[in-house]
Amino acid sequence: MSEVDRIRWQCRRGLLELDLVLSAFVERHFDRLDARQVELFKELLEQPDNDLLDLVMGRTELADPRCKPVLELLRAG
Amino acid sequence: MALARREFDAVVVGAGGSGMRAALELAEANLRVAVLSKVFPTRSHTVAAQGGVAASLGNVAEDNWHWHMYDTVKGSDYLGDQDAIEFMCRTAPEVVYELEHFGMPFDRTPDGRIYQRPFGGHMQNYGRNPVERACAAADRTGHAMLHTLYQRNVRAGTQFFVEWIALDLLRDAEGEVLGVVAMEIETGEVLIFQAHATLLATGGAGRIFASSTNAFINTGDGLGMVARAGLPLQDMEFFQFHPTGVYGAGVLITEGVRGEGGFLLNKNGERFMERYAPTAKDLASRDVVSRAMATEIKEGRGAGKDADHILLKLDHLGAEVIHKRLPGIRDIAIKFSNVDPVKDPIPVVPTAHYMMGGIPTNYHGQVVVPDGRGGDQVVRGLYAAGECACVSVHGANRLGCNSLLDLLVFGRAAGRRVISDLREEPHKPLPSDAADRPLARLARLETQKAGESVAEVSAEMRRVMQTHCGVFRFPDSLAEGVKKILTVAERAQRTGIQDKSKVFNTARVEALEVDNLIEVALATMISAEARKESRGAHDRSDYPKRDDANWMKHTLWYKEGNRLAYKPVKAKPLTVEPFEPKTRVY
Ligand SMILES: Cc1cc2nc3c(=O)[nH]c(=O)nc-3n(C[C@H](O)[C@H](O)[C@H](O)COP(=O)(O)OP(=O)(O)OC[C@H]3O[C@@H](n4cnc5c(N)ncnc54)[C@H](O)[C@@H]3O)c2cc1C
Numbered sequence: 001m002s003e004v005d006r007i008r009w010q011c012r013r014g015l016l017e018l019d020l021v022l023s024a025f026v027e028r029h030f031d032r033l034d035a036r037q038v039e040l041f042k043e044l045l046e047q048p049d050n051d052l053l054d055l056v057m058g059r060t061e062l063a064d065p066r067c068k069p070v071l072e073l074l075r076a077g
Numbered sequence: 078m079a080l081a082r083r084e085f086d087a088v089v090v091g092a093g094g095s096g097m098r099a100a101l102e103l104a105e106a107n108l109r110v111a112v113l114s115k116v117f118p119t120r121s122h123t124v125a126a127q128g129g130v131a132a133s134l135g136n137v138a139e140d141n142w143h144w145h146m147y148d149t150v151k152g153s154d155y156l157g158d159q160d161a162i163e164f165m166c167r168t169a170p171e172v173v174y175e176l177e178h179f180g181m182p183f184d185r186t187p188d189g190r191i192y193q194r195p196f197g198g199h200m201q202n203y204g205r206n207p208v209e210r211a212c213a214a215a216d217r218t219g220h221a222m223l224h225t226l227y228q229r230n231v232r233a234g235t236q237f238f239v240e241w242i243a244l245d246l247l248r249d250a251e252g253e254v255l256g257v258v259a260m261e262i263e264t265g266e267v268l269i270f271q272a273h274a275t276l277l278a279t280g281g282a283g284r285i286f287a288s289s290t291n292a293f294i295n296t297g298d299g300l301g302m303v304a305r306a307g308l309p310l311q312d313m314e315f316f317q318f319h320p321t322g323v324y325g326a327g328v329l330i331t332e333g334v335r336g337e338g339g340f341l342l343n344k345n346g347e348r349f350m351e352r353y354a355p356t357a358k359d360l361a362s363r364d365v366v367s368r369a370m371a372t373e374i375k376e377g378r379g380a381g382k383d384a385d386h387i388l389l390k391l392d393h394l395g396a397e398v399i400h401k402r403l404p405g406i407r408d409i410a411i412k413f414s415n416v417d418p419v420k421d422p423i424p425v426v427p428t429a430h431y432m433m434g435g436i437p438t439n440y441h442g443q444v445v446v447p448d449g450r451g452g453d454q455v456v457r458g459l460y461a462a463g464e465c466a467c468v469s470v471h472g473a474n475r476l477g478c479n480s481l482l483d484l485l486v487f488g489r490a491a492g493r494r495v496i497s498d499l500r501e502e503p504h505k506p507l508p509s510d511a512a513d514r515p516l517a518r519l520a521r522l523e524t525q526k527a528g529e530s531v532a533e534v535s536a537e538m539r540r541v542m543q544t545h546c547g548v549f550r551f552p553d554s555l556a557e558g559v560k561k562i563l564t565v566a567e568r569a570q571r572t573g574i575q576d577k578s579k580v581f582n583t584a585r586v587e588a589l590e591v592d593n594l595i596e597v598a599l600a601t602m603i604s605a606e607a608r609k610e611s612r613g614a615h616d617r618s619d620y621p622k623r624d625d626a627n628w629m630k631h632t633l634w635y636k637e638g639n640r641l642a643y644k645p646v647k648a649k650p651l652t653v654e655p656f657e658p659k660t661r662v663y
Pocket residue numbers: 090091092093094095096113114115116118121122123124125126127128129130131218219241242243244278279280281290291294295298299430431462463464465477478479480481482484
C-alpha cells in the first residue's frame with residue numbers, strides 16, 4: 001500500500017487550520033522526506049488536534065526533541 | 078452484486094458530539110450499536126468549538142430557562158419551533174450536569190461549581206442585560222466534550238467503525254429506513270449495516286462555500302443521503318457567516334482586530350464603512366459590516382485580481398500593539414494569507430460558519446415529512462441530531478453556544494426515542510435492489526470516461542455559492558446563481574477519477590463527498606432565491622424586512638425536480654405561552 005495515501009487521509013482533521021497546513025505540507029514536502037522523517041511525521045499526526053495546532057503555530061514545544069526537524073518543516077509551511 | 082451484511086440494533090453515522098451522545102444512550106441501554114466515522118472520533122469537527130455550551134445554571138448570575146428560551150426564539154428571528162426550543166432550554170441544565178458527571182473538565186467558580194461566562198445574545202430578564210450562561214472548558218470545550226463522550230462510549234461497549242464513509246440509506250418499499258451502505262476507506266470494502274434504527278449525525282456542510290470556517294470533512298453527507306432517498310431538506314437558505322475570515326483559507330480573524338482599531342478598505346483604499354455606518358464605522362454590528370463588505374464586492378470595488386475580497390488594515394497600530402493586544406493574529410495572517418499585518422493589510426471575506434437548516438426532525442430526533450394535512454409524519458427507522466438536523470431550534474439564526482447544547486439535548490433525546498421505538502423482532506428482509514444506488518455511484522466512478530475533474534467541479538460550486546448566495550443576497554445575482562448551480566450539478570454527475578485503487582483512495586472519497594455537497598448547494602441556492610424577505614441570516618437587498626404575513630414558514634427542498642414546499646412554524650411551546658414575533662433589536 002502506498003504510505004502517502006494513508007497519510008493523506010490522516011491529515012483530515014477536525015480543525016480547518018490543520019487541514020490547510022497538513023495537506024499543503026504533504027503536497028510540498030512528502031516526496032522529499034526520508035523513511036525516518038516519515039515515521040516522525042506519523043507520530044506527530046497522532047497528537048490531538050488542538051495540541052498539534054499549538055505545536056504547528058509555535059505556541060508550545062515538544063518535550064521529545066526527535067520530531068523537531070519535521071515540526072520545523074511544518075512550521076515553515 | 079451481493080454485499081456482506083452486518084446487523085445491529087442501531088447504527089449511528091457520525092462520531093461528533095451529537096453522534097456520540099446518542100450512541101452512549103443506546104450502548105448504556107445494552108443495545109448493539111455501531112458508530113461510523115470518516116475520521117477518528119475525537120477528530121470530528123466538534124473539536125473546533127471553543128466558546129462553550131449554553132445552559133441557564135445561574136451559577137454566576139441569576140438565570141432561568143424561560144429567559145434562555147426567549148433569547149433563542151428571538152435569535153431565531155421567530156423561525157424556530159417553540160416546542161423544540163422550550164424542550165432544549167428546559168433540558169439544558171440537566172444535560173450539562175450529566176456531562177459533568179461523565180467527567181467533563183468544566184472551568185470552576187471559586188466554590189467549585191461550573192463557571193459561566195457571558196456570550197452574545199444570551200440575556201437576563203427577557204433581553205434586558207447580558208448574562209453569564211456559557212459553560213466552558215478553557216478554550217477547548219468541544220475537544221473536552223469529544224474526549225469525555227468517547228471514553229464513556231468505549232466503556233459502554235459502543236462499536237466504532239473508524240475511517241468508514243456511509244454512502245446511502247437503505248429503504249424498503251414502505252419507506253422504512255433499514256440501515257446504510259458504507260465503505261471502509263482503508264480497503265475500499267463495501268458493507269451493508271442493517272439496523273432497526275439509523276441515526277444521522279454527520280455535522281455541517283460549510284464546504285459548499287469558497288470561504289468557510291469548517292474543516293474539510295464537513296461535506297453534508299447525511300443531507301446528501303437524505304436528499305437522494307427522496308426526503309426533503311429544511312430551511313437550507315439559512316447559513317450563518319462571520320464577517321472576517323482569511324480570504325482563500327477561511328480561518329477566522331477575531332472581531333477584536335476591529336475593536337483595537339483595525340479597519341476595512343476596498344480596492345481603492347477607501348475606508349468604506351464610513352459610508353455605511355458613519356458613527357460606528359468598522360465597529361458596527363456583524364450583519365451591517367458583512368452587508369457592506371458584500372456590497373463593495375458586488376459593485377466591483379473588491380480587492381485582488383478577481384475583485385472578490387476586502388482588505389483589513391492594521392499596520393497603523395504598530396508591531397507592538399498588534400503583538401500585545403492581538404496575540405496570535407500576526408502568526409495566523411502570515412501562515413494562512415502569506416501577509417505580515419505589520420506591513421500589509423490582511424485579505425478577508427465574509428465566511429460561512431454554521432448551517433441552521435438540515436434534515437427535518439421533531440424534538441424527539443425522528444426525521445419527519447409533511448403528512449399532507451398540515452402536520453408531520455415520521456419516517457420509520459430514521460433519526461437525525463446535531464448540525465445536520467433541523468429540529469428547528471436555531472430557526473433563521475443560531476445563538477452562540479446553543480449548538481453544543483443542541484448536540485447534547487437532541488443527541489440524548491434521539492437515543493431515547495430509538496430505544497422506545499425499538500421492537501423485539503428480527504430484521505426485515507432487504508429488498509433485492511436496496512443497495513443499487515450506492516453501488517451505481519461507485520460503478521460510475523470506475524467506468525466514467527473523460528470525466529469532469531472533482532477538484533474543478535467542487536471549486537466551481539464553491540465559487541458560485543460564495544458569489545451568488547453569500548452573506549448578503551441580490552435578486553439578479555441569486556437568479557443567475559440558480560442557473561449556474563444547476564449547470565455545476567450537471568457536471569457533478571459526470572465526475573471521474575484517475576486513481577482507481579481500492580486502498581485509501583482519497584480521490585474516490587472526495588468524489589463521493591462532492592455528490593453530497595452538490596445536493597446541499599442546490600438546496601441552499603434554490604431555497605434562498607425563493608424566499609422573498611430578509612430574516613435572520615437570510616439577508617436580501619430587494620426585500621430588506623422580515624415578512625411574517627407571507628414567510629413565517631419553513632422551506633422544504635426536494636431533490637426531485639428541485640421542488641419547494643413550505644410548512645408552518647410551530648409557534649406553540651409545550652407548557653408556556655408563545656413568544657409573539659417582534660422586531661429583532663439588540
Ligand atoms: C470554528 C468553530 C467554532 C465553534 N464554536 C462553537 C461554540 O463555542 N459553541 C457552540 O455551541 N458551537 C460552536 N460551533 C458549532 C459546533 O461546533 C458544531 O455545530 C458542532 O460541533 C457540530 O457537531 P455534530 O456532532 O453535529 O457534527 P461534527 O462534530 O461535525 O461530527 C460529524 C461526524 O460525522 C462523521 N461523518 C460525516 N459524514 C460521514 C459519512 N458519510 N460517513 C461516516 N461518518 C461521517 C464525521 O467523521 C464526524 O465524526 C463552532 C463551529 C466552528 C466551525
